[in-house]
Amino acid sequence: MARAMMQSPLPSPSKPLLLPLYFSPTIATTILVSSTPLRLLLSLHCPSKPNSSFCCHRILPALHSASAFSGALSSSLRSTATAFFSTSDNQLNLGDGSETREWPLQDFYSLRRDVETISERLEEIRASAGLKQLEEDLAGLERAVADSSFWDDRVRAQQTLLTLSDVKDRIKLLTEFKTQAEDAETIVKLTEEMDTIDGALLEEATSIVRELGKSLDRFELTQLLSGPYDKEGAVVYITAGAGGTDAQDWADMLLRMYVRWGEKQQYKTRVVEKSLGEEAGIKSATVEIEGQYAYGYLSGEKGTHRIVRQSPFNAKGLRQTSFSGVEVMPLLPEESTGIEIPEEELDISFSRAGGKGGQNVNKVETAVRITHIPTGVTVRCTEERSQLANKIKALSRLKAKLLVIAEEQRASEIKQIRGDAVKAEWGQQIRNYVFHPYKLVKDVRSGFETSDVVSVMDGELDPFIRAYLKYKYTTTSMPAVGLK
Amino acid sequence: MRLAYHRPSLSLLFPIFHANPKRSISNFSVSLLPTSPKPQIPLFLRPPTYSSTISELRKWRKWAKTLASSVGSKFSESDNGPDSTLLLRELNWLVEDAVETHHLLSSHGEDDVEVKLRLKLEDLYNLWKQRIEDRRPFQYIVGCEHWRDLVLSVEDGVLIPRPETELIVDLVGDAIRENEELKEGLWADLGTGSGAIAIGIGRILRSCGRVVATDLSPVAVAVASYNIQRYNLQDKIGMKLGSWFEPLKDVEGELAGLVSNPPYIPSEDISGLQAEVGKHEPILALDGGASGMDDLLHLCRGAASMLKPGGFFAFETNGEKQCRILVDYMQSETKGSFRDLEIVSDLAGKQRFVTGFRSR
Numbered sequence: 001m002a003r004a005m006m007q008s009p010l011p012s013p014s015k016p017l018l019l020p021l022y023f024s025p026t027i028a029t030t031i032l033v034s035s036t037p038l039r040l041l042l043s044l045h046c047p048s049k050p051n052s053s054f055c056c057h058r059i060l061p062a063l064h065s066a067s068a069f070s071g072a073l074s075s076s077l078r079s080t081a082t083a084f085f086s087t088s089d090n091q092l093n094l095g096d097g098s099e100t101r102e103w104p105l106q107d108f109y110s111l112r113r114d115v116e117t118i119s120e121r122l123e124e125i126r127a128s129a130g131l132k133q134l135e136e137d138l139a140g141l142e143r144a145v146a147d148s149s150f151w152d153d154r155v156r157a158q159q160t161l162l163t164l165s166d167v168k169d170r171i172k173l174l175t176e177f178k179t180q181a182e183d184a185e186t187i188v189k190l191t192e193e194m195d196t197i198d199g200a201l202l203e204e205a206t207s208i209v210r211e212l213g214k215s216l217d218r219f220e221l222t223q224l225l226s227g228p229y230d231k232e233g234a235v236v237y238i239t240a241g242a243g244g245t246d247a248q249d250w251a252d253m254l255l256r257m258y259v260r261w262g263e264k265q266q267y268k269t270r271v272v273e274k275s276l277g278e279e280a281g282i283k284s285a286t287v288e289i290e291g292q293y294a295y296g297y298l299s300g301e302k303g304t305h306r307i308v309r310q311s312p313f314n315a316k317g318l319r320q321t322s323f324s325g326v327e328v329m330p331l332l333p334e335e336s337t338g339i340e341i342p343e344e345e346l347d348i349s350f351s352r353a354g355g356k357g358g359q360n361v362n363k364v365e366t367a368v369r370i371t372h373i374p375t376g377v378t379v380r381c382t383e384e385r386s387q388l389a390n391k392i393k394a395l396s397r398l399k400a401k402l403l404v405i406a407e408e409q410r411a412s413e414i415k416q417i418r419g420d421a422v423k424a425e426w427g428q429q430i431r432n433y434v435f436h437p438y439k440l441v442k443d444v445r446s447g448f449e450t451s452d453v454v455s456v457m458d459g460e461l462d463p464f465i466r467a468y469l470k471y472k473y474t475t476t477s478m479p480a481v482g483l484k
Numbered sequence: 485m486r487l488a489y490h491r492p493s494l495s496l497l498f499p500i501f502h503a504n505p506k507r508s509i510s511n512f513s514v515s516l517l518p519t520s521p522k523p524q525i526p527l528f529l530r531p532p533t534y535s536s537t538i539s540e541l542r543k544w545r546k547w548a549k550t551l552a553s554s555v556g557s558k559f560s561e562s563d564n565g566p567d568s569t570l571l572l573r574e575l576n577w578l579v580e581d582a583v584e585t586h587h588l589l590s591s592h593g594e595d596d597v598e599v600k601l602r603l604k605l606e607d608l609y610n611l612w613k614q615r616i617e618d619r620r621p622f623q624y625i626v627g628c629e630h631w632r633d634l635v636l637s638v639e640d641g642v643l644i645p646r647p648e649t650e651l652i653v654d655l656v657g658d659a660i661r662e663n664e665e666l667k668e669g670l671w672a673d674l675g676t677g678s679g680a681i682a683i684g685i686g687r688i689l690r691s692c693g694r695v696v697a698t699d700l701s702p703v704a705v706a707v708a709s710y711n712i713q714r715y716n717l718q719d720k721i722g723m724k725l726g727s728w729f730e731p732l733k734d735v736e737g738e739l740a741g742l743v744s745n746p747p748y749i750p751s752e753d754i755s756g757l758q759a760e761v762g763k764h765e766p767i768l769a770l771d772g773g774a775s776g777m778d779d780l781l782h783l784c785r786g787a788a789s790m791l792k793p794g795g796f797f798a799f800e801t802n803g804e805k806q807c808r809i810l811v812d813y814m815q816s817e818t819k820g821s822f823r824d825l826e827i828v829s830d831l832a833g834k835q836r837f838v839t840g841f842r843s844r
Contacts, residue, residue, distance in 0.1 A: 275569055276568065276569055276572070278556075348831055349831055349832065349833065350647065350830065350831030350832045351832070355564050356802060356803060356834075357646075357648060357803075357830065357832055357834055357836075358646055358648050358649075358748075358800065358801075358802060358803075358830075358834075358836065359643070359646060359745075359747070359748060359749055359761070359769075359770055359802070360749060360753070360757055360758075360761065360802070361564065361646075361758065361761070362621055362623075362644055362646075362758065362760045362761045362765070363565070363566045363570055363758075363760075364566070364570050364573055364574055364577075364622065365570065365647075366647050368831065382573075383573075384630075385577060385630035386630040386631050386632055386633070386634075386647070386650070387632075387647035387650050387831070388631075388632040388633055388650055389630065389633070
């Protein structure tokens with residue numbers, strides 16, 4: 001999805017293709033008068049990747065004959081020109097290649113409508129994204145970078161560079177969108193003016209419109225992700241609720257769902273820790289999903305997920321309800337957390353299960369649990385190979401968690417986090433997955449639902465994510481505040 | 485009859501071998517060039533000169549996983565050993581250490597892609613079999629232990645550093661932060677085993693701080709020396725073969741700090757320990773006599789004369805009872821010698837360490 005946002009593989013506009021086509025009618029008519037426009041025609045023809053066989057086919061004979069002596073030149077060009085115009089009478093141009101199809105007028109009109117719609121939508125987006133403001137910001141940022149004292153404050157300099165690259169990318173994207181929309185508009189206008197229907201070109205316009213639509217969807221989504229940590233990668237922590245094997249199996253299904261989602265988005269997805277249930281499933285698992293905006297997308301997954309299905313572990317196949325909890329934290333690089341938490345506020349414990357410990361025991365139980373006493377926020381880290389390494393990682397995760405909670409509560413300092421509010425949020429049920437007696441997945445907050453349970457469990461979460469983000473955007477009135 | 489004797493100075497040479505004082509002088513024989521046991525190279529440091537196909541490796545891993553899962557809670561119920569979750573975690577780490585490109589295992593490529601291994605595939609089978617059937621410790625199988633921010637070589641004959649002991653380095657850190665002059669003195673790690681504590685302390689002392697590490701076992705001396713060299717601390721940390729304070733006679737009263745994780749398990753408990761410990765780790769490093777406190781008390785008795793005024797000490801014990809006995813002992817038997825005696829808990833909440841300072 002938006003993972004590819006910044007390097008969005010937008011379909012390459014076929015500009016070189018269009019120019020010769022656009023100019024050729026006029027040139028063809030004037031060619032008989034003077035030879036200079038012919039040279040113009042020659043230089044215009046440079047389709048690197050001719051998508052439309054129409055263009056190549058028509059221009060090449062003109063050029064080919066241009067290399068012949070001028071006597072035959074004018075006559076052959078005249079014939080090409082007439083050939084050019086003769087085909088224009090044909091409403092149903094079957095095209096030259098086998099890949100073009102018939103284009104009845106109806107379809108052309110609806111394509112024209114689609115192009116109009118998308119152009120309007122694009123203008124709205126460019127306006128709401130504040131293109132003008134972005135360009136002003138860019139100028140300001142570039143001035144700052146050019147300043148001689150820019151590198152005096154390294155940390156701020158890094159931040160500014162990041163912001164600069166972000167603004168540049170946005171402007172580039174919005175400009176690219178505009179170019180694409182213009183390409184599609186041009187094709188439509190051309191088709192109208194020439195009164196000819198070229199299947200291949202119109203196919204191209206259709207695909208431009210389609211791709212642009214998807215790109216705009218993605219862009220709108222990232223506009224909704226304006227929180228300070230939304231751009232970061234994510235750490236997802238899944239815990240099976242009470243209910244034994246059924247709940248543990250459910251947690252395992254959720255684990256698979258998120259891993260599949262991460263893979264489909266082309267994020268680097270890694271299950272860093274997994275604690276197996278006795279009979280089946282998992283007791284808990286931690287997944288690290290690296291990539292831009294992973295946290296922004298997944299932050300809405302926080303809460304309790306409920307499943308209703310026929311239990312595969314019960315001989316009678318009774319209908320079972322199970323719960324699993326999902327927590328999501330941003331994957332912050334160590335340097336960026338920057339906050340210090342005093343030792344006295346932390347309760348660090350090490351899960352050496354029972355017994356005398358020390359020399360008596362040799363088990364790879366280096367798991368560390370840290371609780372932030374004032375807020376009650378707890379994190380556990382088990383996957384590193386030494387106690388100290390787990391402690392460092394747990395501390396980093398704790399800081400990330402506190403930063404997120406502070407942001408959600410609009411607290412400007414960790415000190416201001418209300419501990420009781422933290423606890424209350426954890427048990428919130430956010431989504432129901434019903435497998436039996438009917439099939440339905442419904443998000444409690446946005447109301448979005450689908451009966452394609454299989455796809456959802458295979459990682460198709462985008463519709464839910466989009467719906468939740470839109471819901472969140474419309475229900476919050478204040479913009480997100482970053483932490484100092 | 486001559487005793488090989490070397491006067492220690494601040495530039496401690498390594499390795500220096502001393503006479504074994506536990507033997508009577510008449511039996512004593514001097515060997516000027518004792519054959520030091522050659523330390524084994526940890527698995528993760530061996531060159532990946534072997535290879536296997538992905539499918540063969542996957543086959544092994546599947547077999548290993550099944551074997552680990554079949555254990556269930558058998559070990560933990562019989563002798564507080566590891567359960568399948570821990571064994572599967574160890575298996576992941578074994579793969580990390582043994583296979584050069586282990587991330588390929590989870591990819592969905594073709595089966596006959598070649599992977600480079602640091603040992604023969606059949607050795608992987610043997611090692612895992614040893615793990616599950618013989619209960620050979622995981623750390624001996626991979627030849628190393630991750631401890632604090634270090635990776636230490638360990639092998640049969642050397643005690644595997646415990647996570648609890650990681651705290652001793654933090655306790656030393658706290659002590660030297662409050663008493664700056666301790667950063668530059670000579671510290672001693674008695675019964676160093678793999679050299680873990682010595683290296684941990686060596687890294688936090690200032691440039692003119694020094695550490696002398698001692699152990700009774702030649703294997704430990706060899707392994708500790710190897711680890712010290714790997715962390716390039718051979719100019720800062722010196723090794724001595726010998727029993728407790730014996731090799732340190734001429735720095736008596738000069739030590740800035742004294743730390744130890746001595747054997748502290750009561751003899752009668754040894755047979756009931758989990759098999760990985762009781763049947764494979766050196767009893768010399770575990771057995772503390774009938775009460776478990778033989779060596780701890782010996783260390784307490786010697787500490788007063790070894791430490792300089794204001795010097796710091798930290799000892800690890802078997803728990804609350806031993807901690808209290810030590811503190812009582814120090815307060816009553818060595819009156820006035822120590823101040824600020826403290827009992828410190830480990831991260832599991834057990835009272836694990838006794839610390840204090842030599843009075844001025």
